[in-house]
Amino acid sequence: MRGYSEHKDDHLRRLRRIEGQIRGLHRMIENDEYCIDVLTQITAATRALQAVSISLIDEHLRHCVSEAMAEGGALAEEKITEASNAIARLVRS
Amino acid sequence: MRGYSEHKDDHLRRLRRIEGQIRGLHRMIENDEYCIDVLTQITAATRALQAVSISLIDEHLRHCVSEAMAEGGALAEEKITEASNAIARLVRS
Amino acid sequence: MRGYSEHKDDHLRRLRRIEGQIRGLHRMIENDEYCIDVLTQITAATRALQAVSISLIDEHLRHCVSEAMAEGGALAEEKITEASNAIARLVRS
Amino acid sequence: MRGYSEHKDDHLRRLRRIEGQIRGLHRMIENDEYCIDVLTQITAATRALQAVSISLIDEHLRHCVSEAMAEGGALAEEKITEASNAIARLVRS
Numbered sequence: 001m002r003g004y005s006e007h008k009d010d011h012l013r014r015l016r017r018i019e020g021q022i023r024g025l026h027r028m029i030e031n032d033e034y035c036i037d038v039l040t041q042i043t044a045a046t047r048a049l050q051a052v053s054i055s056l057i058d059e060h061l062r063h064c065v066s067e068a069m070a071e072g073g074a075l076a077e078e079k080i081t082e083a084s085n086a087i088a089r090l091v092r093s
Numbered sequence: 094m095r096g097y098s099e100h101k102d103d104h105l106r107r108l109r110r111i112e113g114q115i116r117g118l119h120r121m122i123e124n125d126e127y128c129i130d131v132l133t134q135i136t137a138a139t140r141a142l143q144a145v146s147i148s149l150i151d152e153h154l155r156h157c158v159s160e161a162m163a164e165g166g167a168l169a170e171e172k173i174t175e176a177s178n179a180i181a182r183l184v185r186s
Numbered sequence: 187m188r189g190y191s192e193h194k195d196d197h198l199r200r201l202r203r204i205e206g207q208i209r210g211l212h213r214m215i216e217n218d219e220y221c222i223d224v225l226t227q228i229t230a231a232t233r234a235l236q237a238v239s240i241s242l243i244d245e246h247l248r249h250c251v252s253e254a255m256a257e258g259g260a261l262a263e264e265k266i267t268e269a270s271n272a273i274a275r276l277v278r279s
Numbered sequence: 280m281r282g283y284s285e286h287k288d289d290h291l292r293r294l295r296r297i298e299g300q301i302r303g304l305h306r307m308i309e310n311d312e313y314c315i316d317v318l319t320q321i322t323a324a325t326r327a328l329q330a331v332s333i334s335l336i337d338e339h340l341r342h343c344v345s346e347a348m349a350e351g352g353a354l355a356e357e358k359i360t361e362a363s364n365a366i367a368r369l370v371r372s
Contacts, residue, residue, distance in 0.1 A: 003221045015212040026201040035246040039272045042239045053228045058177035060221040069162040084151035086225045096314045108305040119294040128282045128339040132365045135332045146321045153314040179318045186322045244363035255348045270337035
């Protein structure tokens with residue numbers, strides 16, 4: 001069981017759709033489609049990936065971090081540091 | 094007391110420095126400095142603001158959310174939703 | 187011919203690799219891998235997409251916008267507005 | 280004269296407003312205001328800075344890069360490389 005298990009099917013469906021978007025980008029470049037149209041699709045794929053990461057962070061806090069906090073101690077501290085580092089990477093990317 | 098109280102002076106110092114960066118940007122444009130140099134400074138100020146927000150999120154999780162979780166119940170849920178929404182705004186900005 | 191034609195193979199190769207990263211993400215969630223490891227991979231895929239978009243913008247300026255500017259007039263203005271809007275979408279995403 | 284000269288007053292006004300936002304952030308932390316409210320204001324200031332940078336990029340392309348392209352040659356190439364690098368820094372920040 002992971003923090004995201006409850007919405008696992010939803011995440012898998014979203015990732016399949018993103019995979020389709022990336023294949024669509026490949027096809028657009030193969031067919032020499034207009035640069036700006038390719039860029040618009042890249043923005044859409046990037047936002048879709050962000051949406052998945054935002055859900056995962058939420059569920060990670062709600063389950064994994066929450067449980068570690070209930071137990072308290074050093075593990076709880078570690079879990080928060082780990083989550084903060086992941087958030088920092090997302091904010092900076 | 095807030096999540097960030099322990100590092101309050103550090104945050105205040107960082108914000109003063111960012112205020113100085115913004116005033117520096119104002120001066121650069123007033124003096125007609127080169128566009129690309131202005132852009133480089135904007136990137137630096139944006140990253141400095143991100144660094145403050147990443148610290149605040151970390152301390153918010155470590156204190157406010159942590160305490161709400163220790164009490165449990167609806168308040169804990171609410172605090173996580175609120176934190177996730179703040180994280181989402183940062184990731185998307 | 188498009189702005190990116192000269193590096194078309196390179197872009198196609200990069201997109202194939204990103205498609206592989208997305209499939210890898212799907213597999214990670216299917217196998218219930220740890221949330222933070224999934225998030226790290228999402229950050230990597232997002233950055234890889236950004237790198238493609240940065241190359242496309244560069245080549246678009248270097249070729250499409252450059253040619254429109256050589257002809258001048260309203261078309262050049264339009265091309266710059268279009269490029270600026272695409273850049274704005276990338277910066278905000 | 281710079282690319283942004285035509286809208287110089289507008290940029291200066293916007294930067295003054297952002298300086299006010301940063302001072303507001305300083306005051307919020309000084310007054311121990313709620314972490315999430317501080318984060319919301321940081322997001323607003325970051326977006327305001329992004330808006331300035333997007334305008335500057337647009338005007339830089341429209342004037343500086345455009346003029347270099349009209350002259351052509353190595354300088355035009357250099358100007359595009361320089362602009363692309365600035366765009367890359369903004370997209371990644």
